[in-house]
Amino acid sequence: MGLLSKKDTKLITDPLADNNPITIQVLGICSALAITAELKASIVMSVAVLFVLGVGNVVISLMRNIIPSKIRIIVQLIVVASLVIIVDQVLKAFAYELSKTLSVFVGLIITNCIIMGRFEAFALGNGPWKSFLDGIGNALGYAVILIIVGFFRELLGSGTLLGIPVLGDPIEKTGVYSIGYENNGFMLMPPMALIIVGLIIWVQRSRNTDLIED
């Protein structure tokens, strides 16, 4: 670990588990519920947030001494909005179908509480390198949950992963469908995403009882 000091490593690994933005801080839930019906959408969303949060944290951190604190929220919004527009345009240019699926939720990255939260809580008070690591770490923590939820919802809801049928064909009745298995339509609805996130929180807290707060 020549590149990263111990403290820096913690910036990345902490949000992955013990300080996860979704399961511990309960931020960014809306997008976690809305777009995780497909694994592919979850991955693209994670990459988008990774980009926005990583770059955004650095930009805010570089400007932290010249932003007047009275208008800092506006400045933060402008930074996020420009980054999100870049992501949106790139998606529309190179992955049009996917940008249709994600629809308004790409634009809504702006309102993702994780991003504003990290700007406020971290980037405004730390140097660019640390802010960058913090942004990457939190975005990865977000991504881990999105991908776990997306994996289960797509597998159990549609019987596919990344659009590839893995459980057989539900119409031709091949694979597990031949013995009477059926896709669980409930998995495709947002409530089930909430329940899966809840189950992840449950497992996480029963493994590490320090996380239980009263």
Add this chain to the structure above:
Amino acid sequence: MGLKQNLHSFKMKNKDKKWLPAFNALFTFLYTPNETTHNGTHIKAADDLKRTMNTVILALVPCLIFGIFNAGYQHYLALGEIEAANGFLGASFWTLDNLLVGAATVLPLVVVSYGVGLAVEFVFAVIKGHEVEEGYLVTGMLVPLIVPVDIPLWMLAVAVVFGVVIGKEVFGGTGMNILNPALTIRAFLFFAYPTWMSGDKVWVHGAVERAGTPDAISGETLLGAYAQNSSLAGIDYWDMFWGLIPGSVGETSKFLIIIGAAFLIFTKIGSWRIILSTLIGALTMGLIFNGVVELGWIGESSKFYGLMTVPFWQHLIIGSILFGAVYMATDPVTASQTNKGKWIYGFLIGFISIMIRVFNPAYPEGVFLAILLMNVFAPTIDHYVVQGNVKRRLKRVKVKAA
């Protein structure tokens, strides 16, 4: 005395074993345990949780037996092998053939429901180190009665695991749950596998496997037929009342449900306030819809016309509103606790049930959704009733002081 004493000393010997709650559950099911309290005065009452649960199960048994016969009856009737039974004691209803077919389809549902549900309860009791709670006894009986006869058993098993874990155990087990677990199970099945919970195939045993063949049979529930605006020629209101119609296993016979309700009210297990106010709510909504049709606000072309023209009293004998009102809405854990709250809670259940039934043809049966919704609101209703009482009394105190 012999067996009980042996079991008791066995229990004493294994006091600190992890699996003891599992043993205790079976032990106390058979015998009153030997432990007595040593200090203080205690209210002695025979109607503990197990007694309460058993009473509800007793009230459900007639519905289950009828459901078994009805499953066979609908099967043979759809095949055209028997004549329609005339009335409750019709000759072609209480036959051995009906019993055999019905038992072969319904009893596995009961076994899966109890087996899976109790297994989950045992696992949680052992992990958490508390006693197995009796809450599942009624849920396990309700579940087979509120699903279609031909629901695949594995789906039922998945739903039971979901319902017991998410509906009950995550909140802390029996007595802590917000939602009625049996209805959570039905809601899960309904949203997860809608093709197996609605339509014109699943309600009659054998219809699904015959679909598409020359022997195809079908049996729609009355609500399904109404929702599609089709006419109901040849259906006798008495058939609906006695229960000789397709539907979920245990909810068809209004006659037996009324007997069950009388039993529950007599034993003071079920709240008559909830049952009565649910029926009033349903009738009110039915009357409103009838009024709307009479005023000519809605024409025959409307997709709601079929269900809106149903005379208000008929809403009580089609669909499962009675079953829901008697066995589900009265669940003491999830219902309102205050008397005034019970009136509001029940009225809204009936009101919303009929509203969903009429306005959303995709959900021909709105009862379970209405009850789940009101389960969520029950604590809020109680809160406001209690606060209202507090305010009134404070006022009285002030007047006195002044």
